Amino acid sequence: MLLIPCPWCGPRNQIEFTYGGDASVRRPAPDAAVSREGPPRPTDQPPGGQRAERAWGDVTSVWVDYVYLRDNPCGPIDELWYHGAGCRSWLKVRRNTRTHDILGSAPPNQPIAAAETPRDGETGAGPNPHRQDAA
């Protein structure tokens, strides 16, 4: 069970929270056009490099991207959580999807302060201080 640092309540058990998905996803402006504008999102790039046109019927819009497409990064991602059994606030939590480490949190519209270097970071292995003692 994750220990989630609520910016208002401190570290609390995961069971008090509801997951809210990728925090970087923002609803397009109400007048956002139905046809696609701007460069393709990275997720549209197949490994071969050439971008395949997705078959979305008549709609290939930022709205379809917003509702249906999510990145699935390996590593840190900012996510939204809702502290429903606590302060009822939404918060932003930075989690490493590879290690499940929580790297920091903030109110939803504030940046997450550069957390101290996580014990694990990207490597999944770190020094064991006790082992040095044993050596």
Add this chain to the structure above:
Amino acid sequence: MTQQWRLASGGIVDRSHPLAFEYDGTRYEGYAGDTLASALLANGVHLVGRSFKYHRPRGIYSAGAEEPNALVQLGRGARGEPNTRATTLELHDGLIARSQNCWPSVRFDAGAIADRLSPLLPAGFYYKTFKWPPTPRWWLRYEHFIRRAAGMGRTANAPDPDRYEHQYAHCDVLVIGGGPAGLAAARVAANAGARVIVCQQSPRFGASFVGTDATIGEQRASDWSEECMAELAVHPDVALLSRTTAFGYYDGNLVGAVERVTDHLDRAPANLPRQRMWMIRAKAVVLASGTIERAIAYASNDLPGTFLAGAAAAYVTRYAVRVGTRAVVFTNNDAAYAAALALHGAGIAIAAVVDARAQSELAGALPARARAAGLPLLPASVIARAHGGLRVSRVDVVPRAGGAVRSFDCDLVAVSGGFSPAVHLFSQARGTLRYDESSASFLPDASPMPIVPAGAVNGRCSIAGAVGDGEAAAQAALAHAGIAVKPAASRVPKRSSSAGDDDRVSIEPLWAVAAAGRAKCFVDLQNDVTVRDIAIAGREGYQAVEHLKRYTTLGMGTDQGKTSNIIGLALMGEQLDVPIPRVGTTTFRPPYTPITLGALPGHAHGAHVEPTRRTSMHAWHAEQGARFVNAGLWKRPHSYPQAGESEDDAALREARNVRSNVGVVDVSTLGKIELAGRDVAEFLNRVYINRFDNLQVGRCRYGVMLREDGIVRDDGTTSRLDTTHYLMTTTTANAVAIMQTIERLLQIDWPDLDVYATSVTEQWAAAALSGPKSRQVLAALVDIDVGNDAFPFLGVRPCHVRTGAGSIPARLFRMSYSGELAYEIHVPADRGRAMWEAVLEAGKAFGLMPYGTEAMNTLRVEKGHVVIGSEIDGRTTAADLGMEKLVNPDKWCIGKPLLTRAALNAPDRWQLVGLAAARGERIPRGAKIIADPDHALPNPMLGHVTSWCFSPNLDASIALALISGGRSRHGETLWAVSPLADAKVQVTVRPAAFIDPSGERLRG
């Protein structure tokens, strides 16, 4: 005479406290302090079960949680528990256990034919054999027999009658293990002022010292541990949990542990749970879990009377049991010599100490002591084969270099192939392991989590080494926990000169002794995996360690290969000619040992799986004999049957009475959210498909919310109570989710809007008064003018409800779900019942009856109103439900952009219609709609029935349905079919509103 194998003195057993128990129908006696295994051995019972696959006789093998063989069926009836390890089961008076996997008895087992057939049953035979013929039907036939033949004990068929608890705990340092390293670590952490929890699997802390002459510095080890315990006991922030197994390590340094609170008692106090599951959130963990001894595979190494060397010694020293008369000790390391000396000291003749190592390797202190004691040492030799029937009787010993076979008669074989550190939790903490050649074992390497291994698990095998390591580990753990560490003086000399304090393990790896012929050399005793099976798996390509496990079942079962895994993977390494570290280990998954399923839910079973929500009027409903149905977490009355009336008849009567007179229904469960602020109107415009900015104070309006993808999510009414004060209602089921969405929109997406949202579902009790006479009832009940002009349809007014005991402030809404003239009365929740009874009193003169959810559903189906879960099914748009006119074309709202997709506007979309059957016919529940019942299969489906009722007011079976292109089919005749009910009924498609389609009744 009982306990004829008990020694006259020594051990932790209390000879003044005899306990009677029953095993396989025979009564025996043991002592307090015994395990079932030690008590059986004290009575000379070695044969305790039959093996999983070959039904070979098996005996007690270990003295701890790693036991692969001695699994017994415990208790009877609902408390029956299979696969209980006799080696950890504390004896209590009246204990009842049976052997498993044998019929008719453990001594004569019909299933033992499998041992003769074993050439037909090699590794993977299951996968190779039962896939033919390749149809599932044959597998289903095989499965019946396989399931009967396989498996060990029997689970209880009745609900578990015992009680389990959950306990959350927080600490600075959690110490797992109560041996020398654990106690030393706990003492250092406690003295530094840390909050400490110590878990110990067995009943006693420091039990490994009992009966040994081990010393720590100048002190006897048992005195040292008692001193530690006494010191820890006075610390208020130290919790000592014995009989507690830390079974898993989880995210955020959360350790799960199960405490067996009353399992060891013959009569459990009523106030105590059977077991308690601890969820311990620790800032740092000291893992002092010790090591597990492993075996060496040789032919017939599974005969009863074969023990791990340390276990044989433990039965002698800890439980004072003579486990045999004449022993052969087989080892590849020095530690077994301590066991040999212990056995010797208890009067067991040592026929030979067979050591695989060369003479020159036997220079350590322990072999020297054995030699001095006159034990016959056979260096550079191995046991090639054991002989015996239901117990070992003789072993054949051969020199490793070859030569004559020497046979030794014996009834006890004590084997040691080395020690495997219990790294399970370290590995679960994402810790990596390193293979240590000198001890031939996997040791903890590094973990990103604050978990510090200490003692034997960390390769510090001597007592003094473990104590020193525990103290150092505590310092590291305190640093993780952010507690300032005073460099405390160790109680132990840094380096003791005595031989027993040497951490160096003298061992030469030996995993298996090659066997000739068909003899079975067991690697995994619990799953009957032999050396040959490993070779077959390797030959057939199942070489990766996880494949090896699945193909051979090595390391599966209740013991998860604690004594065997490393042997199997070492043999695979030998076969592939790769070093052991490259073979790797299988994943160490929780739980460490099997845990009782009841401990996992704790109290959360039956009615306590989730909270129960009751309205203010619940007690009244119950007094009227209402049966309750679940609506989310709420309990709602289904109907109010009168004497001699069925529930269905009651619901029909209630529904009829609403249309002819007046009824009242408890609607307190509707979600209620108060919204306040300057921008509520703008906010509502964004979340509802229809406009709310032109809603006047004192009016309410029906609104529909969409999901982001344009599908209908929820509906309800929102009232404007004042210029900047609104009350939104949601469906009962969605109340929590909608509140969460509103918070998200306000906190993240539109923080600029001045809107405050508060859930008030629980704060208000609500009753809907419905029927042509509802206004008359209301006039007698409230203190405001309720005439049609003063209080028109969709009006909202504050008022007071008059009761015999004073008036209650209330909010009055004129809205209708039933299609009749109807009102909702909301009062503060604590006045709910008073209001309800006042309504009933005022309605007496008008034929008022309460009605339940069943009648409410009938009324809304008659009116063609949609409901979440039936028509609002996560696939329908507003247009599908006939509400396209509600979608305001001049404003944006959530979900609107994607509503433009062509597929959501196709003419053949499933649309809401009503269905009517001929009088006397019944539309089947959940029916599919088809055009032609005689069409060849597959018969194209046009749609399905979403809601269904018998309409008492139309005297016909009616339904709401979603049908492809439904609104263009009004007047068509289709078929509603239910192949499951073998029913087909002709239905006429019509508009959804069966009653008062123009809405005159509710406006009148």
